[in-house]
Amino acid sequence: xxxxxxxxRSNPPISLPSWNDIAPAKAIIAFVDKVTKEGSAxxxxxxxxxxxxxxxxxxxxxxxxxxxxxxxxxxLKRRIxxxxxxxxxxxxxxxLAGDFAKLLEGTHHDGxxxxxxxxxxxxxxxxxxxxxxxxxxxxxxxKFGHPYYQVIYQPMLELLRYLRANDxxxxxxxxxxxxxxxxxxxGVYGIxxxxxxxxxxxxxxELRDSGPVLVKTMNYLFxxxxxxxxxxxxxFIGRRPIACFGNSDGxxxxxxxxxxxxxSLVDALKEVxxxxxSVVDMKNDWRRIFA
Amino acid sequence: xxxxxxxxRSNPPISLPSWNDIAPAKAIIAFVDKVTKEGSAxxxxxxxxxxxxxxxxxxxxxxxxxxxxxxxxxxLKRRIxxxxxxxxxxxxxxxLAGDFAKLLEGTHHDGxxxxxxxxxxxxxxxxxxxxxxxxxxxxxxxKFGHPYYQVIYQPMLELLRYLRANDxxxxxxxxxxxxxxxxxxxGVYGIxxxxxxxxxxxxxxELRDSGPVLVKTMNYLFxxxxxxxxxxxxxFIGRRPIACFGNSDGxxxxxxxxxxxxxSLVDALKEVxxxxxSVVDMKNDWRRIFA
Numbered sequence: 001x002x003x004x005x006x007x008x009r010s011n012p013p014i015s016l017p018s019w020n021d022i023a024p025a026k027a028i029i030a031f032v033d034k035v036t037k038e039g040s041a042x043x044x045x046x047x048x049x050x051x052x053x054x055x056x057x058x059x060x061x062x063x064x065x066x067x068x069x070x071x072x073x074x075x076l077k078r079r080i081x082x083x084x085x086x087x088x089x090x091x092x093x094x095x096l097a098g099d100f101a102k103l104l105e106g107t108h109h110d111g112x113x114x115x116x117x118x119x120x121x122x123x124x125x126x127x128x129x130x131x132x133x134x135x136x137x138x139x140x141x142x143k144f145g146h147p148y149y150q151v152i153y154q155p156m157l158e159l160l161r162y163l164r165a166n167d168x169x170x171x172x173x174x175x176x177x178x179x180x181x182x183x184x185x186x187g188v189y190g191i192x193x194x195x196x197x198x199x200x201x202x203x204x205x206e207l208r209d210s211g212p213v214l215v216k217t218m219n220y221l222f223x224x225x226x227x228x229x230x231x232x233x234x235x236f237i238g239r240r241p242i243a244c245f246g247n248s249d250g251x252x253x254x255x256x257x258x259x260x261x262x263x264s265l266v267d268a269l270k271e272v273x274x275x276x277x278s279v280v281d282m283k284n285d286w287r288r289i290f291a
Numbered sequence: 292x293x294x295x296x297x298x299x300r301s302n303p304p305i306s307l308p309s310w311n312d313i314a315p316a317k318a319i320i321a322f323v324d325k326v327t328k329e330g331s332a333x334x335x336x337x338x339x340x341x342x343x344x345x346x347x348x349x350x351x352x353x354x355x356x357x358x359x360x361x362x363x364x365x366x367l368k369r370r371i372x373x374x375x376x377x378x379x380x381x382x383x384x385x386x387l388a389g390d391f392a393k394l395l396e397g398t399h400h401d402g403x404x405x406x407x408x409x410x411x412x413x414x415x416x417x418x419x420x421x422x423x424x425x426x427x428x429x430x431x432x433x434k435f436g437h438p439y440y441q442v443i444y445q446p447m448l449e450l451l452r453y454l455r456a457n458d459x460x461x462x463x464x465x466x467x468x469x470x471x472x473x474x475x476x477x478g479v480y481g482i483x484x485x486x487x488x489x490x491x492x493x494x495x496x497e498l499r500d501s502g503p504v505l506v507k508t509m510n511y512l513f514x515x516x517x518x519x520x521x522x523x524x525x526x527f528i529g530r531r532p533i534a535c536f537g538n539s540d541g542x543x544x545x546x547x548x549x550x551x552x553x554x555s556l557v558d559a560l561k562e563v564x565x566x567x568x569s570v571v572d573m574k575n576d577w578r579r580i581f582a
Contacts, residue, residue, distance in 0.1 A: 047477065047483055050485070125525060169485070171485075178526070178529065179529075182529040182530075186338065192338055192530070193528065193529030193530045194341070194460070194462075194485075194486070194527070194528045194529055194530060195485070196529060200526055202513065202522060202526065203522050203525055203526065204522070205518040205519075205521055205522055212521065214521060214522065214525050220511050220513070222493065222511070227496040228496075230496055230503065230505060231493060231494050231495070231496055231505065234416060234494055234505050235469070235491055235493065235494065236485070236527060237484065237485045238469065238470075238473040238484030238485055238487060239473075239483070239484045239485060
């Protein structure tokens, strides 16, 4: 046995222990083997091994609420006692009552935009970081009772690690706010902030007595969803991914007809045969859901 | 002598051979030693070792023309014979005559915007790539007579490699167009497209008979210069760099008073003592300018 064999034996290759050894996992492994095999026709140089993952519903659950929406509602609740204007605001009441139909009324979803503006803008990026970190430390997932950052799909964590061990660069490409995700995704998914593409606005630079700050706004809002996803990939990554993982029609390049407020997966499933996509069934394909 | 010693001797650490062994190079090396020394108070984990570089005037020359402006003028010249509307356009003539004062007239620099629109928008991202690649293959720098991609500051290439060898992630943060730079910076600087922050607009997604395309526009134009630079770093990287390299007031966080059309370095020099910046003098500090 050579020294090289010994190294390989003592460091077994990273694999997918929480995945059943059936079609989707086999397809993923076959794909990775193919693109990493030097000299093969399908070989892809490491620099071009870009893999993109949706976040809500793909890496962590999105029911009963997308995580960022839970943050937004908890922020309103936290601030109402000291901000009478919030307590008197009918849109804030609609949000806290779960009346999402009211928030989504109108072409521009004025109610939703108002709630986003109240909770995601007006503060510096550092103040926002503190708000999110304090929320993460205290909030519990309503169904599972654990902090949100622990309610993560274990098989997807393994998949992220498996791809990175094969010299893929893993990105999040999600409709969620980039500022919100970048605060915690590195610790949870091992994905650094610069590999997070999300919905985003242009902060304003201010020179204060305390020093320079960036103030969050809704200016030039970019919604990284549906046709926005390929636009965001071009603008923020500038290279086409060779592997994409998502859970809704929002990840298709053209889908305008989602039937639920979020997370609908209808049309994409119809296109699976012609497009050769792999469909992962959490019940059949995964041995374990959470870490 | 141990095997470890032998490995180190046969693979000398990457250093800065084109830099004179005086203050600026010494300051850079001392900084890198400090932040990479585990256990030291100044240690920075590899994930946070973000270094950002301006492009024009920092990694390649910006006189007599910023490279992208040379591309734009060459594009106009290339297209005039087959596009009579261009030949009849007084702004196109001003551009080709080098009348930059006319292009910059008015608060919104309408002339410049028109020329940018003519050459940088309306085509798909793939068509634009072909235009840039063909220009790179044929154009020559007016002063040095070589292709632009060969007129690169050798000491800065060494600095990029030196930082990467010390687990820095190197980014470009430049006022130039991200789409323009991403086409060639990987081959020239070893910086992948996803580590390029530049001026950018939002492409539009179209589903054509040939398949999905992204069409370049000037919509939601973001100019990554002056106060736009920290805004762009926040929006595209999401983490503060620990090392910044630039050559003009445009890299200061607040500079509104540049005195030349581009590349003025006036106020930043005044701030050097109080800010502790290192100033590199190409004549005294570099042994060699180009590769």
